[in-house]
Amino acid sequence: MIKLENIVKIYNEGKANEVKALRGIDLTINDGEMAAIIGESGSGKSTLLNILGCIDIPTGGAYYYDDINTSTLSGKARAEFLNRKIGFVLQDFGLMLDRSVYHNISYPLVFNPHIKSSQIKEKIKSALLSVGLPRYINSVCGELSGGQKQRVAIARAIVNEPSMILADEPTGALDTKTSAEIIELFKSLNQQGKTVIIVTHDPNVAQRCHRIIEISDGKIVSEQE
Ligand SMILES: Nc1ncnc2c1ncn2[C@@H]1O[C@H](COP(=O)(O)OP(=O)(O)OP(=O)(O)O)[C@@H](O)[C@H]1O
Numbered sequence: 001m002i003k004l005e006n007i008v009k010i011y012n013e014g015k016a017n018e019v020k021a022l023r024g025i026d027l028t029i030n031d032g033e034m035a036a037i038i039g040e041s042g043s044g045k046s047t048l049l050n051i052l053g054c055i056d057i058p059t060g061g062a063y064y065y066d067d068i069n070t071s072t073l074s075g076k077a078r079a080e081f082l083n084r085k086i087g088f089v090l091q092d093f094g095l096m097l098d099r100s101v102y103h104n105i106s107y108p109l110v111f112n113p114h115i116k117s118s119q120i121k122e123k124i125k126s127a128l129l130s131v132g133l134p135r136y137i138n139s140v141c142g143e144l145s146g147g148q149k150q151r152v153a154i155a156r157a158i159v160n161e162p163s164m165i166l167a168d169e170p171t172g173a174l175d176t177k178t179s180a181e182i183i184e185l186f187k188s189l190n191q192q193g194k195t196v197i198i199v200t201h202d203p204n205v206a207q208r209c210h211r212i213i214e215i216s217d218g219k220i221v222s223e224q225e
């Protein structure tokens with residue numbers, strides 16, 4: 001379970017260009033939920049997701065993950081927590097386009113001290129099978145279609161078997177049919193027990209989630225189940 005208490009994020013605090021991106025977010029997400037975060041551009045969606053993914057630190061408030069206060073994690077413990085618990089699918093895929101699918105997906109495994117090098121290839125194959133790309137292990141990422149790149153990005157996010165998957169606009173660059181396929185993929189990961197949180201502009205994507213959290217100007221303004 002994750003729990004946010006009065007999370008505030010201020011960029012450039014005290015400066016002329018100060019932005020209050022999050023103004024007191026209280027949110028509980030239970031294990032196994034599939035939630036969408038929606039809201040206008042600039043409302044704070046990515047800021048919130050980055051804080052949930054521990055790739056950004058809030059200015060104020062507390063974030064508990066399974067009763068661990070994440071602000072107490074630092075250094076190696078933080079890196080290990082991130083590596084094991086959270087899979088992040090970035091807005092623009094975040095792939096190394098000149099490298100192979102294998103290389104891109106291997107990245108989180110290489111930083112997981114519990115994985116032996118002899119296990120890496122099997123893990124990558126299994127992640128690729130889960131996203132429906134079993135034959136692309138040696139392809140160069142830059143030569144894949146947008147939907148295929150997104151599948152590789154998802155494979156990389158799940159290869160360490162994290163309990164939570166976060167995705168920022170995972171269908172933003174895809175056509176309607178491919179978007180629907182990607183959402184079905186997130187749904188099946190959710191059905192396998194993973195918590196899934198998706199930031200999206202697309203009402204069709206939000207509708208496929210159990211829960212829709214709307215933010216406006218850094219605050220939660222509505223919730224639908
Ligand atoms: N690194 C940063 N430094 C300063 N301000 C930032 C930074 N990142 C975001 N902001 C500001 O914080 C506010 C929220 O930004 P955020 O990226 O969270 O919005 P968003 O809801 O994801 O928008 P979009 O739908 O356009 O992606 C915006 O006013 C933005 O300009």
Ligand SMILES: [Mg+2]
Nearest residue numbers: 045046047168
């Ligand atoms: Mg954003």
